[in-house]
Amino acid sequence: MKIGITGTGSYIPSIITKNEAFLQHHFMETDGTTFDQDNTVIIEKFKAITGIAERRYAKPEFKTSDMGYLAAEKAISHAGIDKEELDYIIFAHNFGDLVQGKIQGDTLPSLATRVKHLLRIKNPNCVAYDLIFGCPGWIEGVVQAKAFIKSGMAKKCLVIGGETLSRVIDQHDRDSMIFSDGAGATILEANPSSGEILSHATQTFAEEEAYYLYFDKTNSAEGCKDTRYIKMQGRKIYEFACIHVPKAMASCLDKSGVGIEAVKKIFIHQANEKMDEAIIKRFYKIYGKDVPENIMPMSIHELGNSSVATIPTLYDLVLKGELPQHELQKGDVVIFASVGAGMNVNAIVYRY
Numbered sequence: 001m002k003i004g005i006t007g008t009g010s011y012i013p014s015i016i017t018k019n020e021a022f023l024q025h026h027f028m029e030t031d032g033t034t035f036d037q038d039n040t041v042i043i044e045k046f047k048a049i050t051g052i053a054e055r056r057y058a059k060p061e062f063k064t065s066d067m068g069y070l071a072a073e074k075a076i077s078h079a080g081i082d083k084e085e086l087d088y089i090i091f092a093h094n095f096g097d098l099v100q101g102k103i104q105g106d107t108l109p110s111l112a113t114r115v116k117h118l119l120r121i122k123n124p125n126c127v128a129y130d131l132i133f134g135c136p137g138w139i140e141g142v143v144q145a146k147a148f149i150k151s152g153m154a155k156k157c158l159v160i161g162g163e164t165l166s167r168v169i170d171q172h173d174r175d176s177m178i179f180s181d182g183a184g185a186t187i188l189e190a191n192p193s194s195g196e197i198l199s200h201a202t203q204t205f206a207e208e209e210a211y212y213l214y215f216d217k218t219n220s221a222e223g224c225k226d227t228r229y230i231k232m233q234g235r236k237i238y239e240f241a242c243i244h245v246p247k248a249m250a251s252c253l254d255k256s257g258v259g260i261e262a263v264k265k266i267f268i269h270q271a272n273e274k275m276d277e278a279i280i281k282r283f284y285k286i287y288g289k290d291v292p293e294n295i296m297p298m299s300i301h302e303l304g305n306s307s308v309a310t311i312p313t314l315y316d317l318v319l320k321g322e323l324p325q326h327e328l329q330k331g332d333v334v335i336f337a338s339v340g341a342g343m344n345v346n347a348i349v350y351r352y
Helices: 039-050 064-079 111-119 137-151 234-256 273-286 307-319
Strands: 003-011 015-018 054-057 088-092 127-131 156-164 181-190 196-204 213-216 229-232 263-268 333-340 344-351
Touching: 003 064, 003 137, 003 307, 003 344, 039 273, 054 181, 064 088, 064 111, 064 156, 064 181, 064 307, 088 111, 088 137, 111 127, 111 156, 127 137, 137 156, 137 181, 137 196, 137 307, 137 333, 137 344, 156 307, 181 307, 196 234, 234 263, 234 273, 234 333, 234 344, 263 273, 263 307, 307 333
Parallel strands: 003 196, 088 127, 088 156, 263 333
Antiparallel strands: 003 181, 015 054, 156 181, 196 344, 213 229, 333 344
16 A cells, blocks of 8 residues: 555745844853854854745734644645545644734644644544654654554544744854745545655664753743743754754655655755764765765755654645756655654655
8 A cells, every 4th residue: 555645735834034134143052152153154164054045924913833734725725626525634843823912822722723724624533633743743743643544443534734933943052044934735545646654763762862942941041031932052053953853864765765866855854054064974984875866855055954744844845846947757766764852763765
């Protein structure tokens, strides 16, 4: 039974925030001390490492569930299915619905339930639940959807990845420049004419790695101590990812029975351009190969890091011809791979 992706959709927010918007920010170390370098130098170094020149932020009236709903509508339409036939809605995110000016995330009801409500799905047997798995959440949702379908528990599943990280960033933390907003959605079903998930690999490292990404107060001593923001140990994440993601990708590829030469594209979490390039280089080194040209589509330069939304959004952009230098032909083998809070690592080998 071939289980694959039959529809994709994405929502890219309309507010474009360029790097220059951060020139007036007062960046600080975690202890509240000011950096010796001025913001121009900080931003130039940031762009050289991450590749990010601009990112997208959601309009104030749009919450994560709203963006997920809009992406889901497109995926359902693209798949050509009746929304009432959906057996599961899986919404991968990290912070729930965030409203500007509020200090709490809202997950009551779940974001998946909110999407089902917005889609006006009446079928009570369509089960909606959220998945908290860091940036690799969409991939893990796809893995779960495949398991439901393979077991006979489901025929059609909607998997969404969405986030509004712009509302949990500390303006005094230079890492705030990385994060962005967005949502991507996919329909999974057993369909002879669809693509096929060939294998997957997932790991959680929860010893000293568990809190490489965490929630904490602002870097400013004058800021509200009761409000929490997304924080990360960037250097440790970089080193962790470069070691463990290539191994997970290789393990996944080996389980698939497909040779490295057959891989046409690698859709990797858009976290940091230099890190992603290093991961791909180490992956090919495992097989004694050089990295092929044009193997890795990238959206981070214009869209930033929208966490769990990056891969489904990137995949949708390629399928819809929005990245003309990248395209897929029927039968092409691709790899999806991600790393994020947990620390979680996962990968899927997929035949388009």
